[in-house]
Amino acid sequence: MPNAARLCRLVLVALLTLWLASPPLARFAEVAPADAALEAALRQHIGYLASPELAGRLPGAPGAEKAAQYIAARFQRAGLRPLGEQGYRQPFPFIANVRLGRRNELAAAIGATRLTATPDADFRPLAFTADGAAEGEAVFAGYGITAAKDAAYDDYAGLDVKGRIVVTLPYSPAGSNPHTKFGPFLSLRYKATTARNQGAAALVVIAEDDDFSRSQIARLRYDDAFGDAGFPCAVVSRAFAAKLLGTPVADVEKAIAASGQPASRPLPSARLRLRTEVVKERRTAHNIIGWLEGSDPKLREEIIVVGAHYDHLGRGGPNSLAPREGDVHPGADDNASGVAGLIELAQLFGRQAVRPKRSLLFIAFSAEEKGLIGSAYFVDHPTTRGKRIVAMVNLDMIGRLRDNRLAVQGVGTSSIWRPLLTEANQRHGFDLSLSDSGFGPSDHASFYKRNIPVLFFLTGSHPDYHRPSDTADKINYAGERRILGLVGDALRAAANLPTPPDFVAPKGSDPAERARGGFRVSLGTIPDYAAEIAGVKLSGVREGSPAAKAGLQAEDVIVGLAGRDIKSVYDYTYALQALEPEQEVEVVVLRGGQRLTFKLVTARR
């Protein structure tokens, strides 16, 4: 560690020590209500939020609306000022559901035979299909994988699919196992992007199960990413596909598995007509936002956000781990526990005679479970009227304290966090497990992407996670009460620091770029996953990165990379996968209505 940084840390530690040694009246714990009263309040909040009446708090549904009202009323009682767009509320749109439209057709002419597939029985559009129609000769493209470099396997080698309708098998020659060399090429999004890049007019993927009604890939469920495939896509039953191929599907799969070689071929006697229409059901969800003004006339212009998401899974859906659909997922730990903590912190700070110097903004986010949509919307549309957000503290699943172990993530996002937490914890005695990364599957990630230091408190996963058994009776209320003591102390310390927490940039780039595997390069772009737009909107670019050097900036929408059209973040991911380090490529972006082309040199990851 450089000496300057070390000195800086020593000073911070000294300041913290001073603060902790300050008269007890000004501190958090001493003005907190009796332990039993706080635990009773937590019990009441979690009991209500996780009750059957709220039916799992699905965004856009009545249960989430009741939760929103409950939280807003408590914010008001705590003395928080409304800082949403409609009182405490910040409405935002999201896609709650997808369903079949009226115009879905798949017809085949095989020689002289005419076949019409029945929607829902023989075929179903993919949720991310583009609405529209295509007609053309069918062509069988194996597993739809083109990975000569990564897996020495290319279903498209020597195959002309231009203007044709590509028919592929599901998954890969190694099945659906993600831990083989074919891991990055299993997804339907990959197969769609690849077929479109090859010039196909449409994509038809063969179901993985002989019983179409049991096919996982044929289930119409939205992957929560905006941006459609750019052409019609559907899943077809194995029985129907066998007629197109002129042979049982299993025989083709066995042949490829046995030889390790693609078995792609044109199907000149088969013509297909595909029309797809999927209706996206848009709904409105609400973030609930309350404001506690700081006591220092200057520092009150700086804000620390305290957040917890209040939505959950309703009765199941794609993120549920329950064996069957339909039971209420109470989400007591995930995340009624965090919301209860948020409400009680608001009450405790709101009651204090001596307020923290910086302002605190309490936000209960919605649509977190659908992909951090509420928090992403907030950072895109802040209601803070020019005040600067200097830190974000996230509470998500803090109700299952076990063996005194409390996890805190994001500790590496500011040099102040580690000493601050260590000092504060001396009074609380947790067995802290600290990790540096500011990325992670909860709302703090939306802030971290905007270069805001974050802390994420959690007691960790458990067997009831995302299941109907995540109930209020399993919450460790005494444990949560103690956690709030630590969070409150850390918050007050951060809010009273003479200078705001510094931001430490991450090493490496967005793990979303990395997570899908197979990347050799980094561009340093920070995609805005919540933008509903064709292309990839950037929420920023990393300093000194290839993207920054090329001149890309926040708000740019990438629509082309290395000669490929980019219509969704998936297209972008697959285009990145194909790049080599130190390769010069063209990036096409939309900026202020103009289409601009930049040259960019990729960096080695």
Ligand SMILES: [Zn+2]
């Ligand atoms: Zn959660």
